[in-house]
Amino acid sequence: MSPSSSSSFAPPFTASGRSALVQAPPWHYAGWLVNVGFSFDAARGAALVPPEVGVATGHGCVHFADWQSCGDDGREMLDPVYAQYRETIVVLEIEPARGDTSRRCFYCPLIYVDQDISMLRGWLQGWPKKIGQTWLTRSLPLIHPAAAPMAAGSRLGASLSVKERRLVDATVTLSGEASGPLGFLAAPTIGAIGWPDLTQAGHVAVPRYLRADIIDRVETGWVQGEATLRFHEHPVEELALLGPVQATQASAGWMGLTVRGAIAV
Template sequence: MAPIRAEYLAEGFNLKGKVDAAKLPGGYSYPLTPNGNGNVLGEPPYHFCGEEMVIVYKADPEEVKKFLPYPLEPSIENPGGCVIHFNSYESVVERDVNLLRDLPDRCLFTEAYIEVRCRFKGKESKIYVYFWVDKDYSLLRGWIFGAPKKIGEVRTSFEKHHMNDLNPYFPKFDKGFEIGAVCSAHMEKLIFGSCKLDKRIEPSQMHKDIFIPTNNLILFPDVQMGYKGRSVNKIAHNVMDTWYGDVWECSDAKLDFFESVAEEHTLLKPIEITASYFCPLGFTMYGHIVDYDSNKE
């Protein structure tokens, strides 16, 4: 099965031209240890498989605009366009594939994230604006790659759906089955989403906003005394391959955002739901390509 690869990859990008981070002193990331085995995150490539519920919706364009830092601009094609994902994944670093057997908790994680439509260098794009995940290695990977991850908890009703057929009292995972997910953080319920399986479709039939390129904002603050700028301020895109399984188009989607004392996600609450899906998928992230660096402009 051929992967779906982003159309905006730089020509001539060599997927094998990466540095062997295992040979770097201390390894790839903190904490630096003699053999690198203690790193929170090993070097790419990263391999993933899992399932997700995706809801495409529209928020208030004026509120979406407030989440777009320079040089991103509001979308012309779909101002206010948003996509929210609720995911259950397993992930391995290529040189540590046996961790899935030896230390499963190190490879299993859940997350929820919101993307909003925008424009970058005159082209329609998306950017991550909110991202919750339940494992430290995924959080660090997000910060390095430009996803604004925070620690949270995500629970879904579809993580073990393949076992429903084993008990006649469980609803069958088929047309009419309702899936749902809850995202919370620090004991606050933040977002609830649900939808109902309707019909199987080809991945290419999903809403175009899912396939609009996503730009990653890579930010690290400068902590010099008295300075409030950023030592790193880049925009990049991931180099990755994606494979889809049996995609379900869903109906009767619901999406509720709850007020929080520590978040501003309700500014992105839905005013209209456009589409919803259940997607089994696999993907591999090889690295990213930097498209903008404010320190070099």
């Protein structure tokens, strides 16, 4: 099949394009998030932040998210195995290496997801996604012991496991008070995209740095809380290179956004 006979945005490349893993943007997302801000030894951030993008400040955020997503036609909403997924996003605050160095921004060195569709969408935006299993307490609109309502005293938990090994644990106790946005919800976030070329075996990929082009963001408001956070050692994953971390702030809530592409930085 010649390239001109394919209608696919991404592999597999077929004449109809129907079986492509990812359709072209825009991509619409809505979800429930538990967010935990943390501090760490800023010098350790050099292991995860490329010097081309900046220097770690010693502050970061972990986002545990339960998402639902779709394209413009909304067809995934009727077949939710294609729409729903959970992920854990780690972002580190940086002082940018270029541009406005006073502007707050983040770099995403690590992110884990349980859905192949989301993984490819993420790679195309610069989010370096790998497969992992995220669990987080849901808040339901009920006054009930099992509902974790958005009220003072409600307790939430979240965890991430990668290759059947625990990598992150967190707990949040809600205060009932309003919170501002944290992490990638508060400032632009940079990621890296790069592909090895097997026609040049042995050459490593040269990354480009992007941020998602996000529009139509909506929120219900964030409820703050107090948190605990722990990163575990892992034989492959490098999150624990940040060393001991201290939870500094936390929030939970719902949001929606649309990604229409990516912007080079």
